[in-house]
Amino acid sequence: MKLFSNSLPFYKANFHCHTTESDGKLSPLSVVKFYKQAGYDILSITDHRAVTEINSNQILLIPGIEIDYSLPEQWVHILGFGMKNTISTLWNRFGMPQEGINLIRSLGGIAVLAHPAWSLNTPAFMRSLTGLSGVEIWNSVSTLPINADRADSSSLLDVTWASGGELIPVFANDDSHSYQSEAGVAATMIQAEELSVPAVMNALKAGRFYGTTGPLIYQIENRNNQEIIVHCSPAESVIFYSNNPWASGRSVIGHDITECTYFVQKNERFIRVEVRDSAGKKAWSSPIRV
Ligand SMILES: [Zn+2]
Ligand SMILES: [Zn+2]
Numbered sequence: 248m249k250l251f252s253n254s255l256p257f258y259k260a261n262f263h264c265h266t267t268e269s270d271g272k273l274s275p276l277s278v279v280k281f282y283k284q285a286g287y288d289i290l291s292i293t294d295h296r297a298v299t300e301i302n303s304n305q306i307l308l309i310p311g312i313e314i315d316y317s318l319p320e321q322w323v324h325i326l327g328f329g330m331k332n333t334i335s336t337l338w339n340r341f342g343m344p345q346e347g348i349n350l351i352r353s354l355g356g357i358a359v360l361a362h363p364a365w366s367l368n369t370p371a372f373m374r375s376l377t378g379l380s381g382v383e384i385w386n387s388v389s390t391l392p393i394n395a396d397r398a399d400s401s402s403l404l405d406v407t408w409a410s411g412g413e414l415i416p417v418f419a420n421d422d423s424h425s426y427q428s429e430a431g432v433a434a435t436m437i438q439a440e441e442l443s444v445p446a447v448m449n450a451l452k453a454g455r456f457y458g459t460t461g462p463l464i465y466q467i468e469n470r471n472n473q474e475i476i477v478h479c480s481p482a483e484s485v486i487f488y489s490n491n492p493w494a495s496g497r498s499v500i501g502h503d504i505t506e507c508t509y510f511v512q513k514n515e516r517f518i519r520v521e522v523r524d525s526a527g528k529k530a531w532s533s534p535i536r537v
Contacts, residue, residue: 250467250535251455255438257463258447260289260456262311262435263326263361263383263420269294272425275301282306285431289447291328296340298332307442313361314338314347322366326383329448330356348378357451359418362386364400370407377413380451384531385419385458387432393425401488401531405519408534409490414517416533419458433460454533461528467520472537475509479522479530488519511537 251257265271266278273281275292282290283305291311292299298312309328312335316323323344327334334354338347348358357380363373365386373382382404390398408414423430437456439446450456457464463480470476477485481503487494491512499507502525511518520532 248469250469250532251465252438253466255440255455257436257438258288258307258442259286260291260435260437260447261287261421261423261433262289262291262309262328262359262418263293263313263386264290264423264430265294265313266292266299268292268297268299270424275299276303278423278426279303279306279308281426281430287434288442289437291326293326296338297335298330300332307444307447309444309447314340316340316342316344316347318344318372321368321372323368323372324361324366325351326359326361327351327354327356328359328451329444330354345376345378348376352378357381357448359383361420362389362397362400362422364397364403365389365394368403370403370410370412373407374410374412379413379415381416381418381454381533383420383422383458384417385433385460385529386422387420387460388422388424388429390429393429401519401521404534405488405490408517408519414534414536416454416456417458417531418456419460419531433458436463457530457532459528459530461526462522462524462530464520464522464530464532467532467535469535469537473511475511475518475520475535475537476506477508477520477522478506479504481505481524482522483525484523486521486523488521489515489517491515
């Protein structure tokens with residue numbers, strides 16, 4: 248089974264950013280201009296606690312929001328895509344995160360857990376959530392100089408998935424606020440039938456995307472749950488993560504690797520592919536059930 252279509256194009260998207268409508272430094276139209284100039288096709292403005300509704304023919308805009316909860320031992324930030332701003336009046340900030348996910352879904356949207364490493368989300372908490380359509384494996388603002396270095400949530404997600412968490416697709420988003428070193432870093436590469444809101448929402452629901460800060464993944468094939476075959480832009484390493492701590496052939500190392508195969512081991516329940524280029528930049532696949 249091939250994870251991606253051989254005929255559909257990949258569009259470059261950032262599904263997480265802020266504007267002057269919440270705590271971002273640029274106006275909504277300036278943010279659109281920034282991402283258009285940076286070569287993105289799709290943008291979701293996810294201001295805190297309200298949907299910023301603007302029109303632009305420069306880039307495809309997916310309506311978005313970021314809602315937040317402070318629990319005693321962790322914060323929880325949830326992105327919602329594809330619903331109208333009625334959510335801002337219906338949302339109860341003193342409720343529980345699961346209620347927020349349910350609300351987003353009841354309004355026709357999809358819910359994605361933002362930056363779990365930054366938020367100190369625990370595997371047990373993440374396993375308790377239902378109805379998520381994805382999670383940020385990378386969040387560009389969650390590192391220096393604005394934050395401690397918790398941009399990469401991959402290890403935390405591996406623990407969550409290895410301990411029975413639902414295998415959900417992964418995003419790499421900027422979460423841009425200042426539009427300096429954190430903006431234009433990451434992309435979620437998504438295969439949609441066309442550049443329209445319904446087509447992108449369908450692709451989001453189908454999980455037809457991967458995250459990257461540089462390398463490109465062209466295709467991943469799961470051959471009978473026995474072999475995982477990766478086609479990518481020239482890489483220095485391709486790493487196959489799973490619920491097994493040890494496996495031989497876990498990493499393929501070299502120069503200009505563009506195709507490689509991993510042989511699934513006994514007891515492996517999921518495989519996740521990470522591609523690294525010569526600059527140390529990474530691309531992340533979603534976890535693949537085997
Ligand atoms: Zn957040
Ligand atoms: Zn944010």
